[in-house]
Amino acid sequence: MFAKSRIAMPSADAAPKGRATPILPASAEHYLFSRxxxxxxxxxxETAVFGLGCFWGAERLFWQLGDGIWITAPGYAGGFTPNPTYDEVCTGRTGHTEVVVVVFDxxxxxxxxxxxxxxxxxxPTQGFRQGNxxxxxxxxAIYTTTPEQFATAMASKRVYEAAIAAKGYGGITTEIEEAGDVFLAEEYHQQYLxxxxxxxxxxRGTGIACPMPAAGSND
Incomplete structure (x- = not known):
């Protein structure tokens, strides 16, 4: 049953009840930035939220951008269960995807x-998987926190979809929505790498560069 649930989106009725208390302690600080x-x-x-597979390596990509990054933090978004645990998310029943929260200037x-x-x-064409x-x-997934982020994310999807289609890839399956509740993951996941x-x-990327539209462009 769990194997099937991991490759199909669950319903809210089937999701674990979760809990009122955050999994990550309020005192938790970024391992590298001490914030x-x-x-x-x-x-x-601003806060941006991205899901691109296992959040350990994904988080490292963003903290390595350097200047302008305030904090990065693995978490869970796009699901039903409040304050889910990693084990709950891994069943596929909470509806969440692993994400990185990026607070930036x-x-x-x-x-x-x-x-x-x-x-x-x-x-971004693989549906419910990244490699193995x-x-x-x-x-x-991209979860946006401002209308400007949403417009820019949609424009970037159109540009990149055209770029990878030219190399034989299928359609992009990335979920782009306004951010709902985002729950930070357990302390042992934070800045794991x-x-x-x-x-x-x-x-593993496609090896195809993303020709981003100009800042502020919706085309």
Whole structure:
């Protein structure tokens, strides 16, 4: 039953009840940046949310962007269960996908650069999987926090879909929606590949560059 549920989106009725208490302690800080993971974040920063497979390697991609990144944090989004555990998410019954929360300064690091990193780091045509990682929790997703992010994400999808189609890839399956509840993952997942540098990272891009539209373009 669980094997089947991991490759098909569940219903809200079948999801675990979850819990009222966050899984990640309120005191948790970024392992590299020594900043509170839960915030509050300084004025002028934005939050972006990306799902592109196992969140260990995905998170590292974004903290390595350097200037303009305030914090990165693995989490769960797009599902039904409040404050799910990793084990619950892995059953496929919560409806969540593994994501990276990126808090950034758009004056220093434009959202377009985050999108380019996202598209080029994984294969967004695979549906409920990334390579050998199979399940709804590995689906490609962009969850936006402003109308401008949503418009830019949709424009970037059209541009990249054309670029990869020209190389023989199928349609993009990436879920692009306004962000709902996003729950930060357990402390042992946070900045995992900084703590365990030789740990697992299954990310594999298509090798095709993403020709991003100009900032502010919806075309």
């Amino acid at each position: 509170p993971l839960h915030g509050p974040y300084p004025e002028g920063l 758009p004056k220093v690091l434009p959202y377009e650069r985050l999108l380019q990193t996202f598209w080029e780091a994984h294969d 990682d199979v399940g709804t929790q590995y689906r490609s 900084a703590k365990v540098p030789n740990g697992y990272c299954g990310l």
